[in-house]
Amino acid sequence: MKYTEEHEWLRVEGDYVVVGITEHAATQLGDVVFVELPETETMVAAGDEVVVIESVKAASDILAPVDGEIVAVNSKLTDNPGLVNEDPTGAAWFFKMKLDDLSVLDQFMDEDEYNDLIG
Amino acid sequence: MSDLKRLGLHDLHVELGGKMVPFAGYEMPVQYPAGVMKEHLHTRAAAGLFDVSHMGQVILRPKKGMEALCLGFEALMPVDVAGLAQGRQRYGLFTDETGGILDDLMFANRGDHLFVVVNAACKEADVAHMRAHLGDVAEVEFLSDRALIALQGPGAEEALASLVPQVAAMRFMDVAICAWQGAELWVSRSGYTGEDGYEVSVPDAAAEAFVRALLACDGVMPIGLGARDSLRLEAGLCLYGHDIDTTTSPVEAGLTWAIQKARRAGGAREGGFPGAARILRELAEGPERCRVGLRPEGRAPMREGVELFATDGTSLGRVTSGGFGPSVEAPVAMGYVPAAFAKSGQAVEGEVRGKRLPVTLVDMPFNPTTYKR
CATH class of the missing domain: 3.30.1360.120 (Probable tRNA modification gtpase trme; domain 1)
Structure with a gap:
């Protein structure tokens, strides 16, 4: 598992990377009440706002961690946004991206480095 | 901090x-x-x-008797203070000369004085306002x-x-x-x-x-x-600084229930409060715009600032408070629209992140109240 400074986790599955938010991020957001997912088969650039999450407190975005194609989204979150709080690192993944070269993920933090970040 | x-x-x-x-x-x-x-x-x-x-807690002690104090306090609000029985509390609003709302508050008649609770963000201004206008009839005692x-x-x-x-x-x-x-x-x-x-x-x-x-x-x-x-x-209750402020009148805000008969046209103590001309006119003729309850379709919350549009694209106003209602299990909001649109069931749209999403106007409260009357 890799981690971004935006508190996303990235898990490699074959040629794909699965993206979600960390437990820390889910706790900070509070109860999630709305999730808007991107279209599949869209090309995105690193830093693009691809998911909107609204909690009881505020709206926030999830950014594409790297360039690539969105190949799948977790539509369960549309009907059950609370899954983000219940199982942020498992059932509540947001989207899968196809990458040309998985080595772009090397730039991100490993678990120890991420734990240092959130202190 | x-x-x-x-x-x-x-x-x-x-x-x-x-x-x-x-x-x-x-x-x-x-x-x-x-x-x-x-x-x-x-x-x-x-x-x-x-x-x-x-929140600000204030005691108003009479200098010239309770009647003079109540009438003095009434001169700041379109509210019946003199008619409030001992041991009872009432909702009040300080208005300005244009009929806008300076603050909303609760006041209680405790027999030999009034006890007033005002909003935190307004408390210094409210105390100054009361001292400036009630100096002849009340000691204004701010409790800390x-x-x-x-x-x-x-x-x-x-x-x-x-x-x-x-x-x-x-x-x-x-x-x-x-x-x-x-x-x-x-x-x-x-x-x-x-x-x-x-x-x-x-x-x-x-x-x-x-x-x-x-x-x-x-x-x-x-x-x-x-x-x-x-x-x-x-519960459909206003938050000062968001749903009501100096740009909204009590009538626009739907707070006419807080303006008792005694202060209205034909009442025993008609008018005589700041902004009376506008407020009495709006009571008689209706306001130009109204605070309404909003139920966005779908799950996307519509928060303060979201612009509201008629289905033909005309801008109507803005959401003043909004979010997810945990008991309603859906997004709820309130905001202002022109009076012609202010009817239950009216379909409008709210713009969220560049998209116009359907919204239905509904009666408030969104969740039934359970006051022990």
Whole structure:
């Protein structure tokens, strides 16, 4: 598992990377009440706002961690946004991206480095 | 947060796991570990305890008798003060010369004086306003040595009555002075959640023991500002500075129920308050725009600032408060639209992140109130 400074986790599955938010991020957001997912088969650039999450407190975005194609989204979150709080690192993944070269993920933090970040 | 004031119970909030955020010049608990959603639902199911000690508590003592004080206070509001019975509380609004709202407040007739509770963000201005206008008839005494604790929800009566039995007999908007362990509690049966419940002014010295005693009662949980906001929103209650301010009149805001007959055209003490010309005209002819309840379709919350449009694309106004309603289990909001659009069932649109989404105008409250009348 890799981690971004935006508190996303990235898990490699074959040629794909699965993206979600960390437990820390889910706790900070509070109860999630709305999730808007991107279209599949869209090309995105690193830093693009691809998911909107609204909690009881505020709206926030999830950014594409790297360039690539969105190949799948977790539509369960549309009907059950609370899954983000219940199982942020498992059932509540947001989207899968196809990458040309998985080595772009090397730039991100490993678990120890991420734990240092959130202190 | 060094410029912020701390509540007397600050350390208790931290001990309870409260997440402290800046609000109206204070460090306030926005939520506890249970989180906004659970705190909200718990208040509607059992009892929620809120520390609202940031609000301003003021005593108006008569210099020339209660009648002169009540009539003087009435001259600041389109509200019947003189007709309020002893032991009762009423909602009031300070208006300005244009008919806008300077603040909203609660005041109680306690026999030989009035007790007033005003919003935290306005309290200095309100005290100055009262001193400027009531100087001949009242001593304006700003209290800085009392906490204010709200206990709200269907379990509030049983919990508070276990400490102070006489509160069980109170009805909505009654006020009473009760003794608890040598401290004088000023209790009103009222609140800001749409639920039955109480607001209790307690001397600072007794506040921590009082709150701990309440938290030890079955079903009582501490509730932060986050759930306080979603609870009042579902109850259709205005938040000053958002849903009402100096640009909104009481009539536009739908607060005509707060303007008693005595102050209206043909009433015993018609007019005679700041902005009377506009407010009486709007009462007679209707306002140009109205505060309305909004139910966005789908799950996307529409928050303060979202622009509202007619289905033909005409801009109508904006959302003034909005979010997710945990008891309604859907987004809810309020905002202003032209009077011609202000009818239940009217379809409009709200723009969220560049997309126009359907919204239906509905009657408020969104969640039924359970006041013990």
